[in-house]
Amino acid sequence: MRVSQAVFGVYHHFALAHQLRRYGALGTVYSTYPWRRLRREGVPHEQVATFPWVHGPLMALAKYGLYPSRATRGLDYANARLFDQWLTARIDQEACDALIAISGAGLLAGASLQQRGAKYICDRGSSHARYQWRLVSAEHRRWNVPFGTYDERDTVREEQQYAQADCIVVPSTFAARSFVAEGVLAEKLRVIPYGVELGAFHPQGASDPERLDVAFAGQVNLRKGIPYLLEAFARVRHPRKRLRLLGPVISHMKPVLARLPMENVEVLGPVGRADMMRHLSTSHVLVLPSMEEGFGLVQGEAMACGCPVIASSNTGAADLFADGEEGFIVPPGDADALAARLQELADDPAKQQSMRQAALDRVRHLGGWNNYGDRWIAVLRELLGEGMSRGEEPRK
Numbered sequence: 001m002r003v004s005q006a007v008f009g010v011y012h013h014f015a016l017a018h019q020l021r022r023y024g025a026l027g028t029v030y031s032t033y034p035w036r037r038l039r040r041e042g043v044p045h046e047q048v049a050t051f052p053w054v055h056g057p058l059m060a061l062a063k064y065g066l067y068p069s070r071a072t073r074g075l076d077y078a079n080a081r082l083f084d085q086w087l088t089a090r091i092d093q094e095a096c097d098a099l100i101a102i103s104g105a106g107l108l109a110g111a112s113l114q115q116r117g118a119k120y121i122c123d124r125g126s127s128h129a130r131y132q133w134r135l136v137s138a139e140h141r142r143w144n145v146p147f148g149t150y151d152e153r154d155t156v157r158e159e160q161q162y163a164q165a166d167c168i169v170v171p172s173t174f175a176a177r178s179f180v181a182e183g184v185l186a187e188k189l190r191v192i193p194y195g196v197e198l199g200a201f202h203p204q205g206a207s208d209p210e211r212l213d214v215a216f217a218g219q220v221n222l223r224k225g226i227p228y229l230l231e232a233f234a235r236v237r238h239p240r241k242r243l244r245l246l247g248p249v250i251s252h253m254k255p256v257l258a259r260l261p262m263e264n265v266e267v268l269g270p271v272g273r274a275d276m277m278r279h280l281s282t283s284h285v286l287v288l289p290s291m292e293e294g295f296g297l298v299q300g301e302a303m304a305c306g307c308p309v310i311a312s313s314n315t316g317a318a319d320l321f322a323d324g325e326e327g328f329i330v331p332p333g334d335a336d337a338l339a340a341r342l343q344e345l346a347d348d349p350a351k352q353q354s355m356r357q358a359a360l361d362r363v364r365h366l367g368g369w370n371n372y373g374d375r376w377i378a379v380l381r382e383l384l385g386e387g388m389s390r391g392e393e394p395r396k
Contacts, residue, residue, distance in 0.1 A: 006109065170191055299311055300366070
């Protein structure tokens with residue numbers, strides 16, 4: 001079995017690449033990032049090919065706060081099409097049994113491989129593109145914030161990929177349900193939740209029993225449900241409470257935050273991995289109230305640090321932990337439900353501690369990224385009609 005991958009940048013695809021290498025199944029990883037950025041991912045240079053000519057300038061624009069705009073949305077679409085054309089020419093020159101392409105990439109390349117008898121798998125990290133757009137755009141209308149990042153051409157092209165692919169892999173049952181709601185046959189879908197890098201996230205300190213420290217980690221934007229978190233936190237009764245927002249504040253959120261309660265809220269901006277681990281380890285709970293998220297990786301990272309999670313049902317939480325055991329799952333956009341669960345932990349330190357231990361036990365049982373890789377290999381064997389063959393035993 002020889003499997004290649006196509007991805008815009010990195011995402012989770014280099015974790016998958018390491019898993020395919022563990023089975024001796026990795027062909028080439030094709031990415032739109034330059035090699036100088038990708039070398040830190042640890043995949044040998046000879047197994048990585050790059051097309052950075054459009055994505056590189058987009059990264060530069062984002063660095064200086066010039067992204068997104070109408071012009072850069074056009075560049076996004078051009079990047080996807082040019083990358084796909086380049087990928088098709090490259091992959092036609094290599095032996096390949098299957099292509100795993102992140103959604104938005106691989107339409108032409110996948111069709112070309114299918115003509116040769118290979119399989120094309122669309123890897124979608126979020127809900128169905130059109131379903132996602134409806135959820136997020138509704139939030140922007142609710143908060144009177146322009147939704148300037150949508151390009152209908154991208155959605156149409158994604159839907160063409162969903163139709164073309166032999167299989168669509170998503171990271172959560174929530175994401176799978178969104179595809180079924182949009183008319184995709186359930187038989188075409190496979191759910192493979194992401195893993196946790198257990199070597200990088202582990203308890204680093206402990207929470208203060210005299211405080212209530214709440215953490216959020218991710219982009220501070222409307223898609224993440226930040227207004228409902230702030231409204232809920234303001235209602236919690238505790239003499240020494242604090243909410244720390246860990247992540248970049250997207251520009252459209254600044255006027256929204258000005259209208260929301262911010263007492264005892266610390267906006268810390270982006271933090272490095274070591275600081276993230278420390279903040280998660282010393283927090284009583286991580287809250288991920290997203291309106292839409294295929295699978296919030298930070299949930300597993302928090303659990304690996306001994307931090308229980310309160311998450312919306314649109315985050316993949318149900319595929320990671322049990323409601324009431326390692327954390328709580330609440331409806332998206334429900335500040336009352338968030339406030340009630342936060343108050344429950346504030347009033348019951350013993351409950352928080354039992355959830356802390358349960359979170360640690362649960363995430364260790366999941367086995368890091370190896371379980372993710374094993375499930376991918378099972379899907380690939382199913383599609384290719386293969387059993388275990390020599391050279392495909394995983395390396396320990």
